[in-house]
Amino acid sequence: MQEKSKKSLSKSESNSRADRPVLEEYIRQLRKEYSGDILDENSVERNPYQEFIKWLEHAVKSGVQDPHAMVLATASPDGVPSARVVLLREYDNDGFIFFTNYGSRKATEALKNPRASILFFWREMDRQIRIEGRIEKVDPVISDRYFESRPKDSQIAAWASNQSELIRDREELEKKFAGFEGRFLNVPVPRPENWGGLRLRPERFEFWQGRPGRLHDRIVYALEDDGSWRIFRLAP
Numbered sequence: 260m261q262e263k264s265k266k267s268l269s270k271s272e273s274n275s276r277a278d279r280p281v282l283e284e285y286i287r288q289l290r291k292e293y294s295g296d297i298l299d300e301n302s303v304e305r306n307p308y309q310e311f312i313k314w315l316e317h318a319v320k321s322g323v324q325d326p327h328a329m330v331l332a333t334a335s336p337d338g339v340p341s342a343r344v345v346l347l348r349e350y351d352n353d354g355f356i357f358f359t360n361y362g363s364r365k366a367t368e369a370l371k372n373p374r375a376s377i378l379f380f381w382r383e384m385d386r387q388i389r390i391e392g393r394i395e396k397v398d399p400v401i402s403d404r405y406f407e408s409r410p411k412d413s414q415i416a417a418w419a420s421n422q423s424e425l426i427r428d429r430e431e432l433e434k435k436f437a438g439f440e441g442r443f444l445n446v447p448v449p450r451p452e453n454w455g456g457l458r459l460r461p462e463r464f465e466f467w468q469g470r471p472g473r474l475h476d477r478i479v480y481a482l483e484d485d486g487s488w489r490i491f492r493l494a495p
């Protein structure tokens with residue numbers, strides 16, 4: 260678990276362009292020895308959702324920062340990938356739900372090409388979970404329920420931001436926000452139709468546990484045609 264650095268990087272070193280080799284040298288010599296628990300294909304849960312919940316609980320109890328933050332990768336219909344962080348808000352045996360603007364780049368891509376992946380990285384535990392599957396819109400009832408639970412500012416921001424669209428400057432955004440703030444001054448903010456949940460319905464999970472000497476454990480669950488999960492190990 261020890262972060263071994265031969266040399267630390269001072270502020271002045273990190274700033275200028277000429278110092279780039281120093282920065283490169285710094286990241287090159289970062290070496291971490293992983294020491295996580297054994298992850299074994301014979302003792303993991305038979306159901307990957309249960310294994311996920313065990314890991315998430317462990318992450319929360321271990322004080323992992325933003326344990327619900329995950330990298331979502333989508334691709335355009337012609338295969339151009341893009342990735343960004345979103346927050347996991349709900350999960351069940353059908354999949355993993357996050358909320359976003361349906362006109363955003365991620366949603367536009369996912370609704371045209373549903374194949375996507377999410378990734379959790381919990382550095383404090385030397386753990387990574389990769390989940391691949393297909394994205395679908397959730398039932399509007401789920402989106403309404405979650406939207407109602409958000410702070411009012413966040414609700415208004417959903418109206419003010421046409422996420423991923425070009426805007427002239429910050430002022431334009433703030434003016435739009437102020438406009439909607441006035442419109443919804445003393446009334447509940449309704450959910451914009453173009454804002455809601457997307458669910459990733461998994462077809463494959465991979466649980467990665469960092470282990471000493473780079474001999475990490477990787478356990479995969481692959482969904483079979485009959486709905487069962489095949490469990491196997493991959494070389495690290």
Ligand SMILES: Cc1cc2nc3c(=O)[nH]c(=O)nc-3n(C[C@H](O)[C@H](O)[C@H](O)COP(=O)(O)O)c2cc1C
Pocket residue numbers: 325328341342343344345346347357358359360363364365366422423
């Ligand atoms: C910690 C963190 C959490 C985020 N959570 C969300 C989220 O839940 N939903 C969302 O739409 N964007 C979220 N974002 C912003 C996205 O990363 C991204 O900038 C935005 O959704 C636009 O992406 P797109 O243009 O690829 O659609 C989050 C960013 C960070 C750094």
